[in-house]
Every structure is written in structure tokens, then in C-alpha cells.
Amino acid sequence: MNQKADKGQLILDGTKLDWHLDRVRAWERGEKVPPITIDMALTRACNFACGFCYAMLQENDRQRIDQKVIYEFLEDCAEIGVKGISLVSDGESTISPVFMDTVKYGASLGLSMAVGTNGYVFTKRKLEELLPHLTYLRVNISAGERDRFAEIMGVKPEWFDRVCQNIKDMADIKRQRGLEVTIGLQMVLMPEYEDQILPLALLGKELRPDYLIIKHCSDSEEGSLGVDYGGYERMYGKLEQAEALSDEGYSVQVKWSKIKDEGKRSYQRCYGPPFMIQLSGSGLVAPCGMLFNEKYKKFHIGNIVETRFKDIYHSDRYWEVMNHLASPHFNAQKMCGTLCLQHKVNETLDQYRKGQRPLKDPTGTPPQHINFI
Amino acid sequence: MDKITLNYEEMVAAYWDSLNTVLRGFNAQGEFLDLWVPDEDGVSSILNLVEAVQETGYNQMELDLTTETAQEIDLARLQEELVALGTVNLEPTATGYRLQVNGLTEGAAFHNLHAAYVAALRQAYQGPSQAGELSAQEGLELVHCTIKGVGLSVLVEPQRKIIQQAKWQGAEGPLEVGMMNACCQVILGLSLLEAADHGVLRLEDYLRDERLRRPAAGIVIPEKVEPAFGLPLELLRGLLSDFRKRTGYDQTINFFVKAYSNAWQALDGAGRKQRLQESLDQFLKDRKLNPKLFEVLSLDEKGRVTLASEVEFGRDQKAQLLLQLERHLDKHLEENLHLYVQELEDKNSKRRKTQENE
Ligand code: SF4
Numbered sequence: 079m080n081q082k083a084d085k086g087q088l089i090l091d092g093t094k095l096d097w098h099l100d101r102v103r104a105w106e107r108g109e110k111v112p113p114i115t116i117d118m119a120l121t122r123a124c125n126f127a128c129g130f131c132y133a134m135l136q137e138n139d140r141q142r143i144d145q146k147v148i149y150e151f152l153e154d155c156a157e158i159g160v161k162g163i164s165l166v167s168d169g170e171s172t173i174s175p176v177f178m179d180t181v182k183y184g185a186s187l188g189l190s191m192a193v194g195t196n197g198y199v200f201t202k203r204k205l206e207e208l209l210p211h212l213t214y215l216r217v218n219i220s221a222g223e224r225d226r227f228a229e230i231m232g233v234k235p236e237w238f239d240r241v242c243q244n245i246k247d248m249a250d251i252k253r254q255r256g257l258e259v260t261i262g263l264q265m266v267l268m269p270e271y272e273d274q275i276l277p278l279a280l281l282g283k284e285l286r287p288d289y290l291i292i293k294h295c296s297d298s299e300e301g302s303l304g305v306d307y308g309g310y311e312r313m314y315g316k317l318e319q320a321e322a323l324s325d326e327g328y329s330v331q332v333k334w335s336k337i338k339d340e341g342k343r344s345y346q347r348c349y350g351p352p353f354m355i356q357l358s359g360s361g362l363v364a365p366c367g368m369l370f371n372e373k374y375k376k377f378h379i380g381n382i383v384e385t386r387f388k389d390i391y392h393s394d395r396y397w398e399v400m401n402h403l404a405s406p407h408f409n410a411q412k413m414c415g416t417l418c419l420q421h422k423v424n425e426t427l428d429q430y431r432k433g434q435r436p437l438k439d440p441t442g443t444p445p446q447h448i449n450f451i
Numbered sequence: 452m453d454k455i456t457l458n459y460e461e462m463v464a465a466y467w468d469s470l471n472t473v474l475r476g477f478n479a480q481g482e483f484l485d486l487w488v489p490d491e492d493g494v495s496s497i498l499n500l501v502e503a504v505q506e507t508g509y510n511q512m513e514l515d516l517t518t519e520t521a522q523e524i525d526l527a528r529l530q531e532e533l534v535a536l537g538t539v540n541l542e543p544t545a546t547g548y549r550l551q552v553n554g555l556t557e558g559a560a561f562h563n564l565h566a567a568y569v570a571a572l573r574q575a576y577q578g579p580s581q582a583g584e585l586s587a588q589e590g591l592e593l594v595h596c597t598i599k600g601v602g603l604s605v606l607v608e609p610q611r612k613i614i615q616q617a618k619w620q621g622a623e624g625p626l627e628v629g630m631m632n633a634c635c636q637v638i639l640g641l642s643l644l645e646a647a648d649h650g651v652l653r654l655e656d657y658l659r660d661e662r663l664r665r666p667a668a669g670i671v672i673p674e675k676v677e678p679a680f681g682l683p684l685e686l687l688r689g690l691l692s693d694f695r696k697r698t699g700y701d702q703t704i705n706f707f708v709k710a711y712s713n714a715w716q717a718l719d720g721a722g723r724k725q726r727l728q729e730s731l732d733q734f735l736k737d738r739k740l741n742p743k744l745f746e747v748l749s750l751d752e753k754g755r756v757t758l759a760s761e762v763e764f765g766r767d768q769k770a771q772l773l774l775q776l777e778r779h780l781d782k783h784l785e786e787n788l789h790l791y792v793q794e795l796e797d798k799n800s801k802r803r804k805t806q807e808n809e
Contacts, residue, residue, distance in 0.1 A: 107669075373794040376773035
């Protein structure tokens with residue numbers, strides 16, 4: 079069962095890498111360092127059809143993650159020193175038959191477990207069973223009104239009611255049972271969803287999760303999803319109004335740093351993946367989700383359906399790919415989509431390597447969700 | 452002292468003989484033998500011997516090995532280890548092998564260096580010297596930095612801050628001289644900011660022998676795997692800070708991309724595609740791989756190359772080859788070519804429909 083040591087700050091727009099400097103120093107010495115966080119999915123499938131979904135661009139050779147595969151994977155993670163596993167990535171993990179077992183077994187091995195979901199298939203009973211084992215559960219919801227929800231998320235309007243009920247149940251269960259789990263909502267904001275910023279912030283205030291985070295939408299290097307990064311600036315006022323709806327126990331936060339970056343990167347080398355890698359719902363191990371598509375085959379490291387993760391981690395191939403990303407042969411500004419999951423970690427390490435930012439042991443109370451960097 | 456020729460098996464036999472019969476000063480055969488202790492592991496044993504010969508001051512050594520001894524030794528590992536001491540050559544003979552190690556005197560300077568950098572640094576040391584002074588020229592700005600007695604001067608084109616010429620002063624010994632010669636080569640055509648940010652990464656990549664093991668189990672951070680990279684790192688950062696102080700230049704975000712070579716720029720699309728296919732064919736030929744493994748489908752202005760492959764081969768092998776091929780093209784054809792295979796469409800029909808309707 080997840081027991082958080084204390085109630086530090088909830089960092090939603092930043093990195094917690096500073097709290098893992100032992101690993102950063104070992105990385106710098108050229109040692110093999112296990113990922114602190116792994117973001118993965120148990121399937122590539124999804125029961126929703128959101129217009130902004132990056133998973134559309136991540137197709138690769140699908141294989142099935144069954145219980146044997148995932149149990150061995152979790153055991154390997156615990157053995158090599160992975161600290162947190164988030165079930166987010168490129169599929170809706172809650173629709174995998176091994177979802178509940180994965181969370182419970184991972185937590186029993188001492189791994190911090192987290193979930194990102196559309197929140198549809200839960201029932202109150204399932205939530206009661208699940209929540210005690212999680213560090214956080216985040217529901218992806220990009221609209222606060224029924225009809226717009228249906229349009230944006232590609233589902234029937236009545237699914238909105240079920241998702242809202244589930245969010246309310248999550249918050250209630252947490253409070254009634256005094257659980258440590260953080261319940262969050264996430265809005266992936268496309269400029270054309272501007273009308274939903276305030277309705278969603280208000281909906282959150284009513285359903286009482288711990289937070290609502292509003293973030294930019296990622297796009298591929300060719301702009302396949304057509305995200306208009308210039309279109310965010312006109313929404314700053316509304317975003318500030320949404321933040322002002324925060325109260326004690328409900329925080330609305332905007333990922334300002336990424337929104338203001340307008341999809342641009344300050345770095346060319348990519349140092350983050352050794353600390354935070356991603357697995358596709360096909361079992362594919364790749365440095366990051368933006369490189370899942372078959373098109374990026376050169377970066378594909380292995381597949382946990384075929385090879386034990388600990389063997390993949392120790393393989394020369396794993397470190398060859400990680401080294402390539404950190405080498406002059408790679409340029410994230412030219413070769414990657416916009417603002418990946420590892421962006422903040424990359425930025426921090428790049429500044430450190432360029433002598434622009436020192437490594438400093440942090441002081442004070444560790445932040446919440448420390449194993450999800 | 453110039454050259455010594457030895458027979459390995461005779462040396463080992465003589466050593467044991469002396470050990471059994473003589474108490475002190477038993478290695479009367481040669482002064483260097485005082486330093487040599489054979490090892491159960493053949494590679495370490497020969498390595499010890501070459502080091503002993505080197506320390507005694509010989510520049511060249513020949514060592515004969517019988518076929519039986521050679522079979523028990525990992526010859527590839529032996530050659531890899533010996534690279535740090537000199538130039539290595541292994542030739543078959545009527546009775547086994549003759550191992551030649553040349554340039555031991557100079558090799559002593561590279562002794563403690565990681566083996567992956569020795570060959571290229573030795574070449575840089577022996578190659579054209581980049582030592583010299585630079586003075587300001589019309590339209591070019593002189594930037595200079597000195598660290599621990601070693602100076603680096605560059606002439607920079609003031610608009611894009613591109614380094615046009617580079618010279619060093621005060622480097623001593625083969626290692627430092629080799630490093631500074633290589634550094635002056637690598638930074639040509641880079642912006643000052645790029646040289647400060649990534650010059651040493653580029654230098655490490657340029658000097659590393661890819662056939663040898665990577666110098667770190669994890670990520671290669673140049674100055675951590677090999678302290679000799681520390682000097683160029685400080686110098687390149689020093690150049691930028693000198694320039695900032697004098698001109699007020701305050702750009703920190705680096706968007707530098709090296710321009711295509713003149714030869715590449717002179718080619719049209721078809722010409723570039725042809726050069727690319729030739730380089731690809733050579734890569735496959737060198738590795739004795741099926742020449743039809745990859746075909747160039749497209750190559751765009753941004754250097755994005757899409758390859759197709761009709762041939763069935765292992766999933767992992769394909770991934771590995773693609774990465775190796777990209778590095779090969781980077782080093783031997785053009786720096787900014789990036790390889791992709793054909794994109795796979797989303798198999799989730801519901802999600803795909805949403806995208807198609809938009
Ligand atoms: S910078 Fe590029 S390669 Fe690195 S994690 Fe982000 S998307 Fe992936």
C-alpha cells in the first residue's frame with residue numbers, strides 16, 4: 079500500500095531531478111543508471127478518440143502484454159532500481175485485463191505506481207480496490223461541458239456523466255479512507271478548446287479532485303496534429319482566471335513553462351531518457367514516446383514481450399541508443415516533436431552540462447511524487 | 452634504443468627456470484626483464500612485457516608467438532589493449548604469429564589515455580601542426596584564451612560568430628599537442644557558442660575509435676571518461692566568455708546547425724540522392740550485407756532521408772543497422788542527414804477516424 083512519507087510541495091510544472099542527485103552523479107561518471115521513472119502503457123488500444131491524442135502518431139509493431147510479461151517486468155524494475163512507474167503513455171491501460179494486477183503487484187514490490195486515464199471504465203468498487211496502491215491517479219479530461227466533452231474526446235455525451243461520477247467517487251474515497259493518493263485532472267489544451275478552460279476549472283471545483291493541470295498539446299516535428307503554438311498567448315487571461323479558482327484542497331495550475339516555450343527547445347542533446355524512459359503499450363522499449371512510431375526504428379531498443387527488461391537495460395543496444403541521443407549526431411531541435419515528457423529533465427541536465435546551472439543538493443521537505451521526476 | 456625481437460615462449464620458459472634456480476637478480480637476460488612478471492592470462496602477460504620493454508626505452512618490439520600460444524590468447528583484446536602503447540601489427544608466420552609494436556617511445560605519452568582515443572590522437576600529433584599565432588584581420592575578430600599555459604586563438608566572423616581559423620600556443624608533449632591539433636580542426640566552421648557548448652562532445656566523437664569498446668558503460672561524458680578533454684573544454688568556454696566580455700554578446704540558447712559542405716550544396720536533388728545511395732552501398736559492402744537491404748525513397752532539404760527495405764531481417768538488426776548507418780553517413784558523407792523508415796499508421800480505427808475527419 080502506498081504510504082507517502084510527508085506532504086511536500088506538489089510540483090506539476092518542473093522536475094524533481096534535483097532530489098535524485100546520486101543518480102545524476104553516477105550518470106556523469108559514466109555508470110549505468112537505472113531509470114528513476116518509467117512511463118508505460120499496458121496496451122496501445124483506447125476506448126476514446128480524442129482529437130489531440132499523440133498516440134495516433136506512435137504506431138509500432140503491436141504485441142500483447144500479458145500477466146507473465148508484466149510481472150517479470152515489474153520484478154526486473156524493482157531489482158535494477160526503478161522507483162516509479164506511471165501507466166500513461168500511448169494507450170488506455172485501464173482497459174487491459176492485467177491493469178489491476180499490475181498496479182497491485184508493482185506496489186507490493188515497493189514501486190511507486192501511478193495512472194493516467196480517461197476515467198471511464200472504473201466503478202466505485204474498482205476504485206476502492208485500486209486507490210490505496212497509487213501515488214497519483216490523473217484523469218485526462220479536456221472539456222467541462224457535456225457536448226464539448228463528446229466532441230473533443232470523440233465519445234458519446236453520456237460518457238461525460240460517468241467520468242464525472244468516477245472523479246467524484248475517487249475524491250470521496252480518498253477523503254473517507256484518508257488515503258495518500260493524489261487525484262488530478264489534466265486538460266490537454268488546444269487553442270480551439272479555449273471555451274472549455276473555465277467550465278472545466280469550475281467542474282473540478284465541484285468534483286473536488288486535488289488539482290487540475292492545464293498543459294499545452296504536443297505535436298510531431300512535422301506538426302501532424304496541427305497545433306497552433308502562437309494561439310496560446312491570447313488565452314493567458316483565461317488561464318489566469320482558471321488558476322484563481324484554486325481554493326484550499328483544489329489547485330488549478332497551468333504548465334506555463336511549456337506553454338510559453340511555444341514548442342521550442344533550448345537544447346540539442348537529449349540527456350533525459352536514462353532517467354525517464356517510456357514503453358509503448360506494445361511492449362516496445364524506446365527512449366521516449368515521441369520515438370515510438372516504426373518510422374523511428376533506429377531508436378527502438380527492445381520489447382519486453384520478447385526480452386526481460388533487465389536484459390534490455392544491461393544490453394549494449396540500450397546504452398548505444400542513450401549515447402546516440404547525447405551525442406553530436408543527435409539534435410532534438412530538428413529531430414523531435416514538441417515538448418516531450420522528458421523536456422524539463424532534458425533542460426535541467428543540458429544547462430548543467432553547459433555550466434549554466436550547478437548541481438545542488440536540495441534542502442527542505444521533499445516534494446510529493448518524488449519518484450515521478 | 453631502437454628495436455628488440457623476442458620469442459614469447461622462450462621468455463616464459465626462461466622466467467620459470469630462473470624463478471626455480473635463482474634467488475636474486477635472476478633476470479640477467481635483459482634489464483627490462485626485471486620489470487616483467489608473466490601472468491596466467493596471456494593478454495595481461497604480453498601487455499606486461501610490452502610495458503616493460505617500453506619503460507626500458509625501446510621504440511620498437513617484435514614478439515614471436517607459436518600457433519598454440521596464440522590460440523589460447525584473445526588476440527582481438529590484446530590488440531585493443533596494446534593500442535594505448537604503440538602502433539600494433541599482427542602478422543601470421545610459418546610457426547605462428549609475429550606481433551609488432553612500433554612507436555613505443557611516443558606511445559608512452561599516451562600510456563594512461565583511454566585506448567579508444569589513442570590512435571586518433573597519435574595521428575593528430577603526427578599530422579599537420581595547428582600551432583601558431585593569429586592576428587586580427589579585416590572582417591574577422593580575434594578571440595583568445597589561455598589556461599594553464601596553453602593558449603587557443605580563433606578568428607571569428609562577427610555576424611554568425613563562426614570560427615574561421617584556429618591556432619594553439621604552448622601545448623607540450625604528444626598528448627597535449629595531439630589534443631590541441633584535433634581541437635583546432637574540429638571547431639572550424641562552428642559558432643563560438645556551439646564550440647563552447649558542444650565542441651568537446653564533437654572532439655570526443657571525432658577522436659573515438661568506434662571499433663573499440665565505448666569508454667563508459669553508461670553515457671560518455673568526455674572530461675569524465677578522459678581527463679585530457681578537460682583542457683579543451685576550459686579553453687572553448689574561455690573563448691566564449693572572453694568574447695562576451697569584450698562585445699556584450701549574451702546569446703545563451705544555441706540553435707547552431709552546421710552548414711552543408713560546399714560539395715553537397717553544389718549537388719541537385721538527384722545528385723545528392725545518388726551520393727547517398729553510393730555511401731549506403733559502401734556501408735553494406737563493408738559489412739558484407741545484402742546490397743538490397745535498404746533503398747533510398749526520399750531525401751528532403753532538411754536532410755531527412757526515408758529508407759525502404761523489402762528484405763526481411765531481424766527487428767533488432769534493422770534498428771541497429773539504421774543507427775550505425777546514420778553515424779556512418781554523418782562521418783563520411785554529410786553531418787545533417789537523418790534516417791527514417793516508413794511511418795506506420797495508427798491501427799486504432801476509432802482514433803484514426805477522428806484524425807481523418809479533422
Ligand atoms: S528530446 Fe527528443 S529524443 Fe529526447 S526525450 Fe524528448 S522527444 Fe525524445
